Amino acid sequence: RDIRESPAQLGDLAFILLDTAGWETTGGEALEARMRRFTERAVDSADVVLFLIDARAGILPLDESFASWLRRRASKVIVIANKCEGRAGQQGLAEAHGLGLGDPVPFSAEHGEGLSDLHDVLARHITPVPEDEEEAAEAEEGGGEDAEEAAKRPLLLAIVGRPNVGKSPLLNRLVGEER
Numbered sequence: 001r002d003i004r005e006s007p008a009q010l011g012d013l014a015f016i017l018l019d020t021a022g023w024e025t026t027g028g029e030a031l032e033a034r035m036r037r038f039t040e041r042a043v044d045s046a047d048v049v050l051f052l053i054d055a056r057a058g059i060l061p062l063d064e065s066f067a068s069w070l071r072r073r074a075s076k077v078i079v080i081a082n083k084c085e086g087r088a089g090q091q092g093l094a095e096a097h098g099l100g101l102g103d104p105v106p107f108s109a110e111h112g113e114g115l116s117d118l119h120d121v122l123a124r125h126i127t128p129v130p131e132d133e134e135e136a137a138e139a140e141e142g143g144g145e146d147a148e149e150a151a152k153r154p155l156l157l158a159i160v161g162r163p164n165v166g167k168s169p170l171l172n173r174l175v176g177e178e179r
Helices: 031-045 061-073 090-099 115-122 133-142 145-152 167-175
Strands: 004-010 013-019 048-054 077-082 155-160
Touching (some): 031 155, 048 061, 048 167, 061 090, 077 090, 077 167, 155 167
Parallel strands (some): 048 077
Antiparallel strands (some): 004 013
Protein backbone atom coordinates (compact mmCIF):
# COMPACT_ATOMS: atom_id res chain seq x y z
CA ARG A 1 0.00 0.00 0.00
CA ASP A 2 3.05 2.27 -0.34
CA ILE A 3 3.27 4.98 -2.98
CA ARG A 4 4.69 3.69 -6.26
CA GLU A 5 6.87 6.12 -8.18
CA SER A 6 7.71 5.77 -11.85
CA PRO A 7 9.01 7.92 -14.71
CA ALA A 8 6.46 8.25 -17.51
CA GLN A 9 5.97 9.94 -20.83
CA LEU A 10 2.84 10.83 -22.76
CA GLY A 11 3.85 11.93 -26.24
CA ASP A 12 6.30 14.78 -25.80
CA LEU A 13 5.54 15.23 -22.07
CA ALA A 14 7.84 13.60 -19.51
CA PHE A 15 6.99 13.41 -15.81
CA ILE A 16 7.25 11.32 -12.64
CA LEU A 17 4.08 9.57 -11.45
CA LEU A 18 3.20 8.82 -7.85
CA ASP A 19 0.58 6.07 -7.64
CA THR A 20 -1.22 6.03 -4.30
CA ALA A 21 -3.18 3.24 -2.62
CA GLY A 22 -6.25 5.42 -2.19
CA TRP A 23 -7.85 7.93 0.10
CA GLU A 24 -9.97 6.90 3.04
CA THR A 25 -11.57 8.90 5.83
CA THR A 26 -10.42 6.50 8.56
CA GLY A 27 -8.18 7.90 11.31
CA GLY A 28 -5.89 6.26 13.84
CA GLU A 29 -3.50 3.43 13.02
CA ALA A 30 -5.66 1.22 10.80
CA LEU A 31 -4.33 0.25 7.36
CA GLU A 32 -6.75 2.69 5.72
CA ALA A 33 -5.45 5.54 7.89
CA ARG A 34 -1.86 4.74 6.89
CA MET A 35 -2.97 4.69 3.23
CA ARG A 36 -4.49 8.13 3.69
CA ARG A 37 -1.28 9.53 5.20
CA PHE A 38 0.72 8.22 2.22
CA THR A 39 -1.79 9.83 -0.15
CA GLU A 40 -1.62 13.13 1.75
CA ARG A 41 2.19 13.11 1.41
CA ALA A 42 1.93 12.42 -2.33
CA VAL A 43 -0.53 15.30 -2.81
CA ASP A 44 1.69 17.66 -0.81
CA SER A 45 4.78 16.82 -2.87
CA ALA A 46 3.09 16.77 -6.31
CA ASP A 47 3.10 19.62 -8.79
CA VAL A 48 -0.20 18.41 -10.27
CA VAL A 49 -2.73 15.95 -8.85
CA LEU A 50 -4.64 13.54 -11.10
CA PHE A 51 -7.87 12.82 -9.19
CA LEU A 52 -9.39 9.64 -10.59
CA ILE A 53 -13.06 8.82 -10.23
CA ASP A 54 -14.95 5.75 -11.41
CA ALA A 55 -17.43 7.26 -13.89
CA ARG A 56 -19.47 4.03 -14.05
CA ALA A 57 -20.11 4.16 -10.30
CA GLY A 58 -20.76 7.92 -10.39
CA ILE A 59 -19.72 10.36 -7.69
CA LEU A 60 -19.82 8.70 -4.28
CA PRO A 61 -19.71 10.44 -0.88
CA LEU A 62 -16.01 9.52 -0.51
CA ASP A 63 -15.27 11.22 -3.86
CA GLU A 64 -17.07 14.36 -2.68
CA SER A 65 -15.18 14.33 0.61
CA PHE A 66 -11.87 13.89 -1.17
CA ALA A 67 -12.69 16.65 -3.69
CA SER A 68 -13.48 19.02 -0.83
CA TRP A 69 -10.16 18.16 0.82
CA LEU A 70 -8.27 18.60 -2.50
CA ARG A 71 -9.80 22.05 -3.09
CA ARG A 72 -8.22 23.19 0.18
CA ARG A 73 -4.92 21.31 -0.19
CA ALA A 74 -3.81 21.18 -3.85
CA SER A 75 -3.54 24.09 -6.25
CA LYS A 76 -3.54 22.08 -9.51
CA VAL A 77 -6.00 19.20 -9.77
CA ILE A 78 -7.10 17.41 -12.93
CA VAL A 79 -10.21 15.25 -12.57
CA ILE A 80 -10.08 12.10 -14.67
CA ALA A 81 -13.36 10.26 -15.14
CA ASN A 82 -12.10 6.70 -15.66
CA LYS A 83 -14.10 3.81 -17.15
CA CYS A 84 -15.73 6.08 -19.77
CA GLU A 85 -15.33 3.65 -22.67
CA GLY A 86 -18.37 3.71 -24.91
CA ARG A 87 -21.29 5.26 -23.08
CA ALA A 88 -20.64 3.43 -19.81
CA GLY A 89 -19.57 6.43 -17.75
CA GLN A 90 -21.55 9.32 -19.22
CA GLN A 91 -23.64 9.86 -16.07
CA GLY A 92 -20.57 9.85 -13.81
CA LEU A 93 -18.74 12.17 -16.20
CA ALA A 94 -21.61 14.65 -15.94
CA GLU A 95 -21.67 14.34 -12.14
CA ALA A 96 -17.90 15.01 -11.99
CA HIS A 97 -18.47 18.61 -13.09
CA GLY A 98 -20.12 19.18 -9.71
CA LEU A 99 -16.91 18.43 -7.78
CA GLY A 100 -15.74 22.02 -8.29
CA LEU A 101 -12.32 21.01 -9.67
CA GLY A 102 -12.75 21.97 -13.32
CA ASP A 103 -13.82 20.00 -16.35
CA PRO A 104 -13.21 16.26 -15.99
CA VAL A 105 -11.26 14.37 -18.65
CA PRO A 106 -13.22 11.36 -19.99
CA PHE A 107 -10.85 8.41 -19.93
CA SER A 108 -10.49 4.65 -20.08
CA ALA A 109 -7.20 3.47 -18.58
CA GLU A 110 -7.97 -0.11 -19.57
CA HIS A 111 -8.60 0.73 -23.24
CA GLY A 112 -6.28 3.74 -23.64
CA GLU A 113 -9.12 6.06 -24.61
CA GLY A 114 -8.71 9.75 -23.72
CA LEU A 115 -4.91 9.85 -23.86
CA SER A 116 -4.90 12.79 -26.28
CA ASP A 117 -7.32 14.73 -24.04
CA LEU A 118 -5.12 14.01 -21.01
CA HIS A 119 -2.06 15.12 -23.02
CA ASP A 120 -3.75 18.44 -23.85
CA VAL A 121 -4.61 19.12 -20.20
CA LEU A 122 -1.16 18.09 -18.92
CA ALA A 123 0.55 20.24 -21.59
CA ARG A 124 -0.70 23.30 -19.69
CA HIS A 125 1.58 22.30 -16.80
CA ILE A 126 4.58 20.62 -18.48
CA THR A 127 7.17 21.91 -20.91
CA PRO A 128 7.38 19.43 -23.80
CA VAL A 129 10.60 17.44 -24.18
CA PRO A 130 12.57 18.90 -27.13
CA GLU A 131 12.67 16.52 -30.11
CA ASP A 132 16.18 17.43 -31.22
CA GLU A 133 19.34 19.21 -30.09
CA GLU A 134 18.43 22.46 -31.90
CA GLU A 135 15.13 22.70 -30.03
CA ALA A 136 16.90 21.92 -26.75
CA ALA A 137 19.41 24.73 -27.36
CA GLU A 138 16.60 27.19 -28.18
CA ALA A 139 14.71 26.22 -25.02
CA GLU A 140 17.85 26.76 -22.93
CA GLU A 141 18.50 30.22 -24.40
CA GLY A 142 14.90 31.34 -23.89
CA GLY A 143 14.76 30.88 -20.13
CA GLY A 144 16.51 32.19 -17.08
CA GLU A 145 17.46 30.39 -13.91
CA ASP A 146 13.88 29.29 -13.18
CA ALA A 147 13.49 27.67 -16.60
CA GLU A 148 16.82 25.88 -16.13
CA GLU A 149 15.81 24.51 -12.76
CA ALA A 150 12.39 23.47 -14.09
CA ALA A 151 14.01 21.66 -17.02
CA LYS A 152 16.20 19.64 -14.66
CA ARG A 153 13.32 18.29 -12.63
CA PRO A 154 10.38 16.57 -14.31
CA LEU A 155 6.87 17.44 -13.24
CA LEU A 156 5.70 15.31 -10.34
CA LEU A 157 2.14 13.96 -10.76
CA ALA A 158 0.22 12.22 -8.00
CA ILE A 159 -2.54 9.80 -9.00
CA VAL A 160 -5.16 9.84 -6.26
CA GLY A 161 -8.71 8.63 -5.70
CA ARG A 162 -10.64 6.17 -3.63
CA PRO A 163 -9.58 2.49 -3.88
CA ASN A 164 -10.44 0.54 -7.04
CA VAL A 165 -11.15 3.47 -9.39
CA GLY A 166 -8.31 2.53 -11.74
CA LYS A 167 -5.25 4.35 -10.42
CA SER A 168 -2.83 1.48 -11.14
CA PRO A 169 -4.18 0.82 -14.68
CA LEU A 170 -3.69 4.53 -15.42
CA LEU A 171 -0.10 4.34 -14.15
CA ASN A 172 0.50 1.20 -16.23
CA ARG A 173 -0.95 2.86 -19.34
CA LEU A 174 1.23 5.96 -18.91
CA VAL A 175 4.48 4.07 -18.18
CA GLY A 176 3.80 1.54 -20.91
CA GLU A 177 4.18 -1.59 -18.79
CA GLU A 178 2.59 -3.49 -15.92
CA ARG A 179 3.85 -2.17 -12.56
